[in-house]
Amino acid sequence: MAVQVELTRKDILKVIQEFKKNYNFDFENYAELSFKRRIEYLLVSHNLSGIEELLAKTATDEAYFRKCINDITVNTTELFRDPDVWLSLRHNVFNGFRNKSRINIWHAGCSSGEEVYSTLILLNEMNLLDRANVLGTDINTDILRKAKEGVFNKIINHSYFNNSEKVLRANPITNGNNPDITYNKYYEQDEKTKLYRVKKFLRDKATFKYHNLVDGSVFSRFDIIFCRNVIIYFNAELQNKVVSMFHESLFSQGILLVGVHENIAYLPVGSKFDSKIMKGLYIKK
Known part of the structure; x- marks a missing residue:
């Protein structure tokens, strides 16, 4: 029976070494304390006696092994998380996309897809959805399947009501009138399960794919890349590597959005970005 254990640095390094040796899966540059906590939680939740088992x-x-990776890499998210960020995106970023024929958007580390669908809803309210290509990627295959399904628990996502009220209703987007933004516009409810599913017209606009930021390379060009509350789990070396890849993946004057508590200015690659609009938003020079 598993008990809560305090792993040593030697234990963590052994786990990292074995994962890399057996499956070429590299956690070497993850923030060590965060990785340690996740492995300790994994041992308890999987009822394991220790790292040897x-x-x-x-x-x-x-x-x-893949199941363990999925459990280790779960990140929390919610619809219209940090509504002030979405308000700034609406006024200062998405409005600038109106003169573009195509808008390429990448949500890196998209988790269960709430931010992807938040983006799609906002684009639709601004009449920009038809010209958008929206990609969500993650390392966690289980969570990607959930994202593709677009099924959410109304109770779990109760904050959506408050967040969406602030982002979509406070300062109306459409013709100066208060739009009727309700779950019924974008979601269908299953009466048995009481779960809500994103409507098909919105799901069809999202593409979800597996992608590992640790060993990923440039594969396309984007107008904006979301990577919120992900690089906080990386050490400085890996942060610089990943952000450099983002920089190469952005069009000129493209935008990188990280978490409000994440800062890339101190990284070597940070000098290649400007940060003028809001905290966490960086513009490629």
């Missing part, structure tokens, strides 16, 4: 099981069972 974890490493023995993952070494011989790739499916189990």
Whole structure:
């Protein structure tokens, strides 16, 4: 039976080494304390006695290893998280997209898709949805399947009501009139489960794919890249590597949006961005 254990640095380095050796999956540049907490939680939630049992099981069972990776990499999110950020995006960023024939948007580390669908809703309210290509990527295959399904629990997502009220209703977007932004416009409810599913016209506008930021490379060009509350789990070396890849992936004057508590200005690549509009938003020079 698993008990709560305090892992040593030696334990964590061994886990990282074995994961890389067996599956070429590299956590070496993840923030060590955060990775340690996630491994400790994994041992308890999987009822494992310690790292030796974890490493023995993952070494011989790739499916189990993938499940562990999915559990380690779960990040929390919500619809219209940090509404002030979305208000600034609406007024200062998305309005500037009106003169573009195509708008390429990448949500890196998209988790279960709430921010992807928030973007799609906002674009639709601004009559920009038809010209948008919106991509969501994540390392977690289980969470990607959930994102594609677009199914959310109304209770879990109760903050959506307050967030959307502030972003979509406070200063009307459409013709100066208060739009009727309700769940019914974008979601369908299953009466049995009481779960809400994003309507098909919105789901069809989103593409979700597996992508590992640690070893990822430039694969397209984007007008804006969202990577909120992800790089906080990386050390400075990996942060610089990932942000450099984002820089190469952006069009000139493209925008990188990180979390409000994340700062890339101190990184070597930080000098290649301007930050003038709001906290967490960086413009490629």
